[in-house]
Amino acid sequence: MVLLAGISTQALLSVAAGNHPLHPAPARTAGTVRKHLVYFKDKAGTPHSISQPQTFLSARSVQRRQRQNIAILPRDLPVSPAYVQQVKAVSGAQVWYTSRWFNAAVVACDSATLQQLQALPCVRSARTLNRGLPGTRKRGNGDQVPTTQERSxxxxxxxxxxxxxxxxxxxxxxxxxxxxxxxxxxxxxxxxxxxxxxxxxxxxxxxxxxxxxxxxxxxxxxxxxxxxxxxxxxxxxxxxxxxxxxxxxxxxxxxxxxxxxxxxxxxxxxxxxxxxxxxxxxxxxxxxxxxxxxxxxxxxxxxxxxxxxxxxxxxxxxxxxxxxxxxxxxxxxxxxxxxxxxxxxxxxxxxxxxxxxxxxxxxxxxxxxxxxxxxxxxxxxxxxxxxxxxxxxxxxxxxxxxxxxxxxxxxxxxxxxxxxxxxxxxxxxxxxxxxxxxxxxxxxxxxxxxxxxxxxxxxxxxANPGTPLAASAAAARQELFIYPNPIKETELYLQLAVGFQAVPLRVRIYDARGALVSEQQVAPTTASAVRLQPGVLGKGVYTCTISAGREQRTVRFVKL
Incomplete structure (x- = not known):
């Protein structure tokens, strides 16, 4: 599994599946077994809290909300594991996933089992998601088959x-x-x-x-x-x-x-x-x-x-x-x-x-x-x-x-x-x-x-009326970027465009929350690249602002 800003793919899907380890998909059963979206009445008994979102959201997810002043709400909380267990306890019910936002579970079962689920005190309602059998009929999406190649x-x-x-x-x-x-x-x-x-x-x-x-x-x-x-x-x-x-x-x-x-x-x-x-x-x-x-x-x-x-x-x-x-x-x-x-x-x-x-x-x-x-x-x-x-x-x-x-x-x-x-x-x-x-x-x-x-x-x-990006000047900035990106170790370099060579530079690095974590003055140089010295950076997304007089550029990089 690939780690996602401190929370693994498996962990994310574990939450989505009702806080139990990811397991193989239930075998498809012929006949009347269908998938249904079973809605719960509330989220009573959830072990999670909106005050501690790190238990169900990655750090990057929390930071995205913080940057945009978006509050974490009860709808973001995972469903109640007790409710999921009640559904699982009904013979013939197979829980595929749970939905935080809709406070629901995707459950595969037949119609008789669905009636039992709807009678549970924790269930508000249910909706059938697929009625036909696999491979019955499919309308085309309207995209035409690609034609032959042509000259670049x-x-x-x-x-x-x-x-x-x-x-x-x-x-x-x-x-x-x-x-x-x-x-x-x-x-x-x-x-x-x-x-x-x-x-x-x-x-x-x-x-x-x-x-x-x-x-x-x-x-x-x-x-x-x-x-x-x-x-x-x-x-x-x-x-x-x-x-x-x-x-x-x-x-x-x-x-x-x-x-x-x-x-x-x-x-x-x-x-x-x-x-x-x-x-x-x-x-x-x-x-x-x-x-x-x-x-x-x-x-x-x-x-x-x-x-x-x-x-x-x-x-x-x-x-x-x-x-x-x-x-x-x-x-x-x-x-x-x-x-x-x-x-x-x-x-x-x-x-x-x-x-x-x-x-x-x-x-x-x-x-x-x-x-x-x-x-x-x-x-x-x-x-x-x-x-x-x-x-x-x-x-x-x-x-x-x-x-x-x-x-x-x-x-x-x-x-x-x-x-x-x-x-x-x-x-x-x-x-x-x-x-x-x-x-x-x-x-x-x-x-x-x-x-x-x-x-x-x-x-x-x-968006930047004070520092417009002229279309004619864009090409002159072509080679200004940070590498390697993503960065694993401590070496970080800034590739310089012609307009950023032979002039003093001011380099500022901000973390995902917008806090300044590093500032560096770069002496004029005709070199094509200079090494940056941001110090020790934690994992995350960073924004680097490079100023050369009235010219300013912003690029992002990732620290793994």
């Missing part, structure tokens, strides 16, 4: 240049923000080839794959199932210069399988909820979810447009809570724009998240991109990015093109990571606000692309 448009980025350049991510990278120190959880249907394709090799070489978990099968095996997740991940994490570079090639990732591509039932929304709680506990900054729900396999009940109000769909309610605890949720708007449904799908209707539509390389909305508004009249999608003929990496490492808001979502999520890295003192909601204000339709948002196509430089300048 730019040398370093390969085919990924246009989608990155469109939202200012190329300028963002030149300014030194590639997602360093940011953590992104990716929810999808599978990640085959991520452990073998060259575009993902840096994830392992630089130890930036923080954790994996398969919520469908209840194990850590994610390099399997559907390749959709691999393709979506590549638009952010791909890092093969000269072939393909994603929008957040230096971020740290958590890979979560929540989607069962063989069927479509609300149990996958429950998996989304569980993965979001897991991401919260791990201290994740951003969730990238290229998933959407509106119609289900028979006999599960479809949503209606009236349900798309941000308060009804299970996944939308989960996404809203994820936003309330300080994570920034980026979700695909849906591919229903040309269908009879037309509108966004859940959880894209959720409040306080970024729902992403799709445009082509000419900035024109793709016909399949779902539209707004939500049933209660809110603007959706919020923003748009390239989702038509988007460059993606296949499990075999080849670079192809594909269509779908599934791709515009992570393309933008990677830029969100770099923007937040550049502005670490912003809250998640402030990040959304600045990105929307930078959009191509910021003054006249509509129901097709929301606030339009955002731009990193414009958003950065809105």
């Amino acid at each position: 448009t730019r040398n370093q980025y390969g085919k990924a240049f246009t989608q990155a350049q469109m939202i200012g991510a190329v300028k963002m990278h030149e300014a030194g923000f590639r997602g360093e120190g940011m953590q992104i959880a990716v929810f999808d249907a599978g990640f085959p080839g991520v452990n073998t394709a060259p575009a993902f090799a840096a994830l392992y070489q630089e130890q930036r794959l923080a954790s994996t978990f398969n919520f469908v099968d209840k194990n850590t095996a994610v390099y399997q199932r559907n390749s959709h997740g691999t393709q979506c991940l590549s638009t952010m994490a791909g890092n093969q210069p000269g072939v393909y570079i994603g929008t957040a090639p230096k971020a740290t990732y958590h890979l979560c399988i929540t989607e069962d591509a063989s069927s479509e039932h609300p149990v996958e929304e429950a998996n989304w909820l569980l993965a979001a709680e897991y991401a919260d506990s791990a201290g994740v900054d951003i969730i990238s979810s290229s998933l959407g729900y509106n119609t289900f396999d028979y006999p599960s009940i479809d949503y209606t447009y009236a349900d798309l109000n941000g308060r009804t769909a299970l996944s939308s309610r989960a996404a809203t809570v994820a936003a309330r605890v300080g994570m920034l949720v980026v979700n695909s708007a849906g591919n229903e724009g040309a269908s009879s449904w037309r509108y966004v799908t859940a959880p894209a209707d959720a409040d306080s998240i970024l729902s992403v539509g799709a445009v082509d390389s000419l900035l024109v909305r793709a016909s399949f991109s779902s539209r707004g508004p939500t049933a209660d009249g809110r603007i959706k999608p919020n923003l748009a990015a390239m989702g038509f003929q988007t460059a993606i990496v296949a499990p075999d490492g080849s670079v192809n093109r594909g269509n779908g808001t599934s791709y515009s979502c992570p393309v933008l999520a990677g830029m969100v990571a770099g923007f937040w890295q550049a502005n670490p003192r912003l809250t998640a909601q402030q990040v959304i606000s600045f990105l929307q204000r930078s959009g191509s339709r910021a003054t006249a948002p509509n129901d097709e692309v929301g606030y339009g196509i955002p731009n990193f430089v414009s958003a950065y300048n809105l």
Whole structure:
């Protein structure tokens, strides 16, 4: 298991499973055994306390809340272990997971056992999550099969240049923000080839794959199932210069399988909820979810447009809570724009998240991109990015093109990571606000692309009016970064751009809470790099501010 800021993957999942050791998934039983979300009446008897969140949240999760002045509430507490034991004591009931936010348990049982569970004094109600048998019928997600390769448009980025350049991510990278120190959880249907394709090799070489978990099968095996997740991940994490570079090639990732591509039932929304709680506990900054729900396999009940109000769909309610605890949720708007449904799908209707539509390389909305508004009249999608003929990496490492808001979502999520890295003192909601204000339709948002196509430089300048980042000056800052990142020992170096050479520098390092932990004056030098001397640093995320006269840059690094 990979340690996550002091709390291991196993520990996080132990809490999610009701504070008992992680055990193999119960064997699938044929017949009438189904999964149900069993809601408890309260959290009486929990051994945890909101005054001591370290028993169920990682230090990074607590710090994320503290940075944004978000209180830890009773909803964050794990469910009562006594209630979990009462459910387990009912013959035939198999507890798969528990949900802190919904105060519930995912239980597999038949209808007779469910009646017994509903009679327990600790149970408030129950909802059936999957009604059909495995492998019955699955509606397509609308993403088209990738077409053949074509000639690269730019040398370093390969085919990924246009989608990155469109939202200012190329300028963002030149300014030194590639997602360093940011953590992104990716929810999808599978990640085959991520452990073998060259575009993902840096994830392992630089130890930036923080954790994996398969919520469908209840194990850590994610390099399997559907390749959709691999393709979506590549638009952010791909890092093969000269072939393909994603929008957040230096971020740290958590890979979560929540989607069962063989069927479509609300149990996958429950998996989304569980993965979001897991991401919260791990201290994740951003969730990238290229998933959407509106119609289900028979006999599960479809949503209606009236349900798309941000308060009804299970996944939308989960996404809203994820936003309330300080994570920034980026979700695909849906591919229903040309269908009879037309509108966004859940959880894209959720409040306080970024729902992403799709445009082509000419900035024109793709016909399949779902539209707004939500049933209660809110603007959706919020923003748009390239989702038509988007460059993606296949499990075999080849670079192809594909269509779908599934791709515009992570393309933008990677830029969100770099923007937040550049502005670490912003809250998640402030990040959304600045990105929307930078959009191509910021003054006249509509129901097709929301606030339009955002731009990193414009958003950065809105957030930093006193020290704007000129697009023409971005290239001059290209080589200013800290390495190694993450850092294990004590050696830390600052790579200098031309504008930061031969001038005195002031280097300040802040911890995750914003406290100054080190300050150093660097004498003028023509060397390409200088060694920093921050002293002994504890494990965590640090922000380094480098000042050269009126010029100032901020980069993040991680101490393992």
